[in-house]
Amino acid sequence: MKFTTRQIEIINAATEIIGLKGVQKLTTKSLAAKMNFSEPALYRHFKDKNEILRSILLYFKGNMREGLNNVISENKTGLEKIIDTISFQFNFFVKYPAVIMVIFSETSFQNDENLSITVKEIVDDKRKIVKAILLSGQKDGSIRSDLKTNQLTNIIMGSMRITVLNWRLHGFDFDLQKEGEELIKTLKIILKK
Amino acid sequence: MKFTTRQIEIINAATEIIGLKGVQKLTTKSLAAKMNFSEPALYRHFKDKNEILRSILLYFKGNMREGLNNVISENKTGLEKIIDTISFQFNFFVKYPAVIMVIFSETSFQNDENLSITVKEIVDDKRKIVKAILLSGQKDGSIRSDLKTNQLTNIIMGSMRITVLNWRLHGFDFDLQKEGEELIKTLKIILKK
DNA sequence: GCAAAGTTAGTGAATGTTTACTAATTAACA
DNA sequence: TGTTAATTAGTAAACATTCACTAACTTTGC
Incomplete structure (x- = not known):
């Protein structure tokens, strides 16, 4: 998915509205107002409102993935990678708090069949990444092997x-950063072999 | 909060719509249709739509709390109580899957100031219960004491x-029941002293 | 080098629907 | 007979979307 600069501007504006007031308050009116142009102008950049919603999801899916890929491509143990992954995400949310509602949106975006499929794909995608890291950690001996990766995935993703x-x-x-560090400390103790 | 039988019927119908299609699809029209009566009939039983939403939250808050109270009043160790608490909730959701979206609704109900306060109270309430059990478990020696209860609370509630x-x-x-048992097994190992 | 043709990004006005909600009225029944 | 629970018929506001149109650029061909 490639987006124009204008589309990204709109995506950001929409994300801010959702983050601040919830999906229900994202209307063509509120979005156009935030963009300082008229409602019909939106349709120059997106087919309809659903395409805006889907684009928000895809845009941040891409952003997240890029960051995570950087983290996991480094030459470290599985445990270190998992910690880095969590750390990266906490940083991400501190920086872009508006995105939280979009990233953790299983409950919000399920009104449209198409959107909830997209949400599912995003969640499954992330789950796969975490699971793979955990598995590599169990292999390299940095993560305990007496617990199933599936369960550890739930514990890590869920607590975060x-x-x-x-x-x-x-x-x-x-202070989310601080709280994140606390969680990481705890998870480290739990996961270590 | 006392509810009439008719109100509870409406609450259940509304919950089913939310569980199936999301909060956005809960309209006076869809709710009346599910109840097999006209829209204005709703206003015989509730002041306005917001009162319906608030009632849904409070009704299930009460239900949950009652169940949890039964569990924690038994004469068991902290660890056993935590396990029972989680187990109770999995059973609850298997029985009433429609409720999931209501109980885990931080992200959905925040469009109204009043509702999001109610949601916050419910979440904080539950957090307090879990934390108290954990603390008692650390005191009676059934739960490890090297980790902070706050963090353990996040891990337990989050993974569930x-x-x-x-x-x-x-x-x-x-099979959620099975998956729940897996999680409980894992958490038991992690929490045990 | 510049006019014609086309594109991009916007506008105001209007569309048909959906939304939550109300007023006036009636059927049921203890 | 009077209260309760429903109805029919409506409302204003909000909603996403379309329409016809314009101003400001960019591309293209001679």
Whole structure:
């Protein structure tokens, strides 16, 4: 998926609205207002509203993946890679808090058949990456092998997600970076062989 | 919060719509249709739509809490209680899958100030319960004490949530009960002293 | 080198629908 | 007979989208 600069501007504006007020408040009106142009102008850049929503998902899927790929291509142990992966994501969310609702959107984007398929693909994709790292960690001996990778995946992804969501729920009123480090410390102890 | 039988019927119908199609598809029209009566009939039982949404949250908050209270009032170790708590919730969701979207709804109900406060209270409430059990488990020696209860809470709640959400995302196509038992087995090993 | 042709990104006005909600009325029944 | 629960028929506002049109660029062919 390639996007024009203008499309990316719109995607960012839409993401900000969703992050601040929820998907229900993302309307052609609110989006056009944030972009400082008229509603019909949106249709110069996207076929319809659903394409905007799908583009938001795909755009951040790409962003996330790029960052994760950088992390996992380094020459480190599985445990280190997992830690880096989590760390990268916490940094990402601190930097772009508006994206949280988009990335953790299983519950929000399921009103359209097409969108919920996209969401599913994104989630499965990430799960696969984490699982693969865990497996490599079990092989290189940095991660304990007495627990199934599937379960460890749930524990890692789940605890990270709930920490971030909780941050959002509490109006970003605590230091996510710090909380992230706490979680990483804990997970390290749990995962280590 | 006391509800009439008719109100509970409406709450259940609304929950089913949300569970199946998402909050955005819960409209006065769709809800009335599911209830087999006209839209204005809804207003016999609720002041407005927001009161319906709030009632859904409160109703299941009550249901959950009742079940959890039963579990934690038994005379068991902290570890056993935590396991029972998780187990209870998996059973609950298998029985009432439509409720999942309501219980794990931080992301969906935040379009209204009032509702998102209610959601926050529910989440915080549950977090407190889990944390208290963990603490008692650390005191009675059934749960390891080298990790902070806050972090353990995130790990437990997060992994449970993501397992259930994943089940939903995949159209309920695997055995959640079994997956829940797997998770419990894993968590037991991790938490044990 | 420059006019004709085409493209890009926007506008205001209007569209048909859907939304939540209300007023007035009626059927049921204890 | 009076309360409860429903109805029919409506409303204003919000919604996504289309329409006809324009101003400002860019490309192309002579």
